[in-house]
Amino acid sequence: MKIALLYDFDKTLSDRDMQEYGFIEDLGFKDPSEFWALVDQQAKNNSMDHILAYLYEMVTQSKLKGKSLTQEDLKAYASRVQLYPGVKSWFDLINHYGETMGYEVEHYIVSSGLKEIIEATPIAKYFTKIYACEFFYDEHKQAIWPKLVVNYTMKTQFIYRINKGVLDINNDEDLNKHQADEDKPIPFTHMIYIGDGLTDVPSMKLIKNSGGHSIAVYPPNKEIKDVTKDLLSYGRVDFVAPADYTQGSRLHHIILTIFNKLYGDDCCDKLPRNGSV
Numbered sequence: 141m142k143i144a145l146l147y148d149f150d151k152t153l154s155d156r157d158m159q160e161y162g163f164i165e166d167l168g169f170k171d172p173s174e175f176w177a178l179v180d181q182q183a184k185n186n187s188m189d190h191i192l193a194y195l196y197e198m199v200t201q202s203k204l205k206g207k208s209l210t211q212e213d214l215k216a217y218a219s220r221v222q223l224y225p226g227v228k229s230w231f232d233l234i235n236h237y238g239e240t241m242g243y244e245v246e247h248y249i250v251s252s253g254l255k256e257i258i259e260a261t262p263i264a265k266y267f268t269k270i271y272a273c274e275f276f277y278d279e280h281k282q283a284i285w286p287k288l289v290v291n292y293t294m295k296t297q298f299i300y301r302i303n304k305g306v307l308d309i310n311n312d313e314d315l316n317k318h319q320a321d322e323d324k325p326i327p328f329t330h331m332i333y334i335g336d337g338l339t340d341v342p343s344m345k346l347i348k349n350s351g352g353h354s355i356a357v358y359p360p361n362k363e364i365k366d367v368t369k370d371l372l373s374y375g376r377v378d379f380v381a382p383a384d385y386t387q388g389s390r391l392h393h394i395i396l397t398i399f400n401k402l403y404g405d406d407c408c409d410k411l412p413r414n415g416s417v
Contacts, residue, residue: 141406142244143399144302144326145234146343148335149251149258149272152357152383154221158253159198161220167205175201191252191291195273199283209275209283211256218260225360226386231266233387237396241403246326248302250295252339255288269307271298295343299333302326328352329405332398334391336383337367345376353398357383357391 150157160172169175175197183193202209231247238245246268249258255272258264273290275283288309290298301307305325306315321327328350333343336357344354356371358364360382371377381391 142246142326143238143330144246144248146248146250146333148340149249149253151336152334153227154223158221158257162217167201189291191289195286210281214254214256215260218257221261224383224385226384230385234395241399250298252290292339293342296346299343299346303328341376348378353378356380360384
């Protein structure tokens with residue numbers, strides 16, 4: 141059996157939006173809020189999807205400021221990304237615990253951030269698949285158009301892909317084919333979603349309501365956010381915890397407890413029903 145952990149990235153594994161690790165500063169903005177205000181205004185003025193609006197402004201502002209926007213440019217920002225405590229050792233820690241119980245643990249990113257940056261981080265090697273926004277590049281290797289957009293509700297598509305083992309985003313035929321639950325490689329009950337806020341609500345709710353588990357995280361050493369409290373009080377998540385991925389943390393304890401519960405449930409399912417040994 142497999143267990144899948146699905147993660148948002150910005151403010152879930154790292155402490156802020158990835159564009160704030162140098163990209164916005166290099167455009168000449170004194171404060172990241174100035175860039176995000178442009179994005180909000182663009183989305184509002186044109187009834188535009190907010191994720192498409194930020195991708196548009198990345199391309200537009202780069203052109204206006206005479207800045208290159210290539211894959212290599214974006215990858216260079218990955219070295220500046222600050223991960224939350226324990227993230228770098230988290231995956232080996234969780235994989236090992238799963239192995240002791242006979243589980244193969246897979247990790248996935250489902251993020252509205254940029255795949256180009258995430259793929260260049262030191263933790264990229266741990267993910268079976270990274271689903272995130274991507275740019276299309278022209279013959280001069282400059283970003284000109286979104287190739288893939290992952291907005292809040294579209295995230296749920298990738299959960300179904302993981303559930304059915306249809307990871308190729310170009311393969312819609314197999315994704316939409318009927319597949320018996322027992323043939324799906326990772327049942328919803330064996331999925332755990334970790335996110336930070338309202339942008340993750342559709343994914344959190346889908347997995348929780350389908351028998352899996354959802355966890356909302358908030359910055360360590362800070363007061364729990366009101367939005368995080370609401371996610372728990374309205375039943376959209378099972379647990380909340382500081383984004384501390386170190387061994388022995390509350391988040392670590394929650395994951396291990398879920399693993400133990402899954403193991404117990406799976407053992408019960410395997411018991412004979414007729415009294416035979």
